[in-house]
Amino acid sequence: MQFIPAINDGFWLCKHTWKRSRLNTFWCLLGCSIGDFGTIFTFQMIEHSWSVWMVMTLAIMNGLLTSIALETIILSKQMAIKLAFKTAIGMSFISMIAMEFAMNLTDVLLTGGAVLTWWVIPFMLLAGFATPLPYNYWRLKKYGIACH
Known part of the structure; x- marks a missing residue:
């Protein structure tokens, strides 16, 4: 059996x-970006003693949570809220993790830290979109499973 x-x-x-994969990835990116960017921006605005990696870890966790929340809301229009939540977690969690790591790694590599600037955001979004897209396509094509 051939995996790829x-x-x-x-x-x-x-x-x-x-x-369909691009649309699914877009919704995931929107959810992840809200929590991720919000966390990084907050830490830019306050005095703190957290390391870059601590801020990025929290940004990743918040990105995952906001993505799950957004996807649950979207799916709840099509199914019961409990099933929507299970679907949001089960079908796109690998995609969200890959997306978050790609976005935050891009930020660190381009800015040297947890720094949101107008010029880095497009690169973060591009990396966050492109990284899970082939996986989302593969999963949708192979199993007929979509998140939205």
Whole structure:
């Protein structure tokens, strides 16, 4: 059984699945960004003695929580709230973790710390979007499972 399908078998060429994957990834990115950026911005505005890695860890955790909350709200329009919560956690958690690490690593590499500036935000968003997109496509195409 092949885990990653070959390019020449057509698996990776479905325009409909790519479109759906991009939309799913966008919603995840929106949720993650709210908590992540909010945390980093807050720590920029206050005096603290936290290390960069402590701030980034909290930003990642808050990003995961806000993403789960946003996805639960979106899904609750289609299903019961308890099922929406389970779905939000179960189907996209790997994607969210990859997204968060990519965004925060990009921030640290480009700014040297937990720093939000206007020029770094687009790079963080691009890294956060591009990193989980192939996984989201693969999961959707292979299992027919989408978060939204």
